[in-house]
Amino acid sequence: DQQVKQNSPSLSVQEGRISILNCDYTNSMFDYFLWYKKYPAEGPTFLISISSIKDKNEDGRFTVFLNKSAKHLSLHIVPSQPGDSAVYFCAASARSSNTGKLIFGQGTTLQVKP
Amino acid sequence: DVKVTQSSRYLVKRTGEKVFLECVQDMDHENMFWYRQDPGLGLRLIYFSYDVKMKEKGDIPEGYSVSREKKERFSLILESASTNQTSMYLCASSPETGGGTEAFFGQGTRLTVV
Numbered sequence: 001d002q003q004v005k006q007n008s009p010s011l012s013v014q015e016g017r018i019s020i021l022n023c024d025y026t027n028s029m030f031d032y033f034l035w036y037k038k039y040p041a042e043g044p045t046f047l048i049s050i051s052s053i054k055d056k057n058e059d060g061r062f063t064v065f066l067n068k069s070a071k072h073l074s075l076h077i078v079p080s081q082p083g084d085s086a087v088y089f090c091a092a093s094a095r096s097s098n099t100g101k102l103i104f105g106q107g108t109t110l111q112v113k114p
Numbered sequence: 115d116v117k118v119t120q121s122s123r124y125l126v127k128r129t130g131e132k133v134f135l136e137c138v139q140d141m142d143h144e145n146m147f148w149y150r151q152d153p154g155l156g157l158r159l160i161y162f163s164y165d166v167k168m169k170e171k172g173d174i175p176e177g178y179s180v181s182r183e184k185k186e187r188f189s190l191i192l193e194s195a196s197t198n199q200t201s202m203y204l205c206a207s208s209p210e211t212g213g214g215t216e217a218f219f220g221q222g223t224r225l226t227v228v
Binding site: 004006009032034036041042043044045046049089091099100101102103104105106107 | 118123144145147149154155156157158159162164170172204206208209210215216217218219220221222224
């Protein structure tokens with residue numbers, strides 16, 4: 001039972017354009033959401049997060065949007081750069097669990113073409 | 115800077131061997147996690163620990179066990195390695211904040227079971 005789903009395995013965009021990565025979740029207890037970036041042969045690195053009390057969070061070129069009613073979040077990267085080419089994972093947690101456990105999606109491989 | 119260190123980057127083991135994957139974090143984090151990453155399946159939680167000597171099963175604990183004798187160290191044990199345990203193994207840690215925080219990952223161990 002996949003509680004966090006990234007339905008697009010891959011995405012290809014041109015340098016300078018917007019990249020939009022999507023994520024859906026099913027567990028209504030989730031109230032904190034994160035995006036991680038992963039290069040091959042490296043561990044994931046934290047990118048940006050959002051709490052369920054917000055619907056948007058920005059950090060430089062990265063913006064995460066949360067639609068709680070649709071149980072959907074998205075990561076926007078503007079403008080996209082070749083160095084953004086990586087696998088992106090969304091993750092969710094329930095703060096009530098007190099364990100910090102993160103549930104991850106399947107990942108989306110982003111390719112940014114020069 | 116938080117540092118999570120996994121003892122090996124690459125390992126090759128034989129079927130039936132007992133395998134130990136070690137992870138050490140230097141930020142006094144309460145929570146530690148073991149995930150495995152497989153193409154198309156994302157990061158799946160094997161086991162986690164929210165305190166010394168405390169452990170809980172994740173989503174795919176079968177064939178694995180863990181040990182946390184000291185706060186900074188979390189070991190994953192493959193009791194009898196099988197080829198379907200060939201994977202990238204990722205250790206992570208996070209502080210105890212009631213959830214709502216990022217986890218920090220190690221660089222990963224690519225395990226091949228032959």
